[in-house]
Amino acid sequence: MKMKISKKKAYVIALLAIVGITAGIYTRHYYRQHEMLKVEIKPFKTGNGWGYNVMVDKKIYIHQETIPAFAGNQSFKSEEDAIKTGNLVIKKMIAGNLLPALSAEEVMGLGIRPTLSAH
Missing domain, CATH: 1.20.5 (Single alpha-helices involved in coiled-coils or other helix-helix interfaces)
Known part of the structure; x- marks a missing residue:
C-alpha cells in the first residue's frame, strides 16, 4: 500500500x-x-636566570624554576631557553603524559646546557 x-x-x-x-x-x-583547555607557557625571572610556569586555563599546573634533568639548582640562562623547554613539556602533555619528565638528552637537544657540573 x-x-x-x-x-x-x-x-x-x-x-x-x-x-x-x-x-x-x-x-x-x-x-x-x-x-x-588553554595551555600556555609563562616565563618568569628568578634570582639568577629564568624559569617558567605551564598554565592550564590561567592556573599554574607546573612551576619550574630550574633546568630539569640536571643536578643542582640552575636557572635557565635566557627567557628563550625557558620557553623552549616549557613548549617541549606542553608537547608531552598533549601526547598524553600529564606529568611529563624531561631527560638530560631532551633538554640538551634544545641547545640548553647547564653551567655547573654535577659533583
Missing part, C-alpha cells in the same frame, strides 16, 4: 530534519569547543 504525502508535508519534514541535524552539529561543536 502506497502512502501519499503532500509536497507541503514533504518540505516540512525535510526542513525539520535539516534543522535537527544542524542543531545537533552545532551542539556537538559547542561542547567540544568548551572542553578544550
Whole structure:
C-alpha cells in the first residue's frame, strides 16, 4: 500500500530534519569547543636566570624554576631557553603524559646546557 504525502508535508519534514541535524552539529561543536583547555607557557625571572610556569586555563599546573634533568639548582640562562623547554613539556602533555619528565638528552637537544657540573 502506497502512502501519499503532500509536497507541503514533504518540505516540512525535510526542513525539520535539516534543522535537527544542524542543531545537533552545532551542539556537538559547542561542547567540544568548551572542553578544550588553554595551555600556555609563562616565563618568569628568578634570582639568577629564568624559569617558567605551564598554565592550564590561567592556573599554574607546573612551576619550574630550574633546568630539569640536571643536578643542582640552575636557572635557565635566557627567557628563550625557558620557553623552549616549557613548549617541549606542553608537547608531552598533549601526547598524553600529564606529568611529563624531561631527560638530560631532551633538554640538551634544545641547545640548553647547564653551567655547573654535577659533583
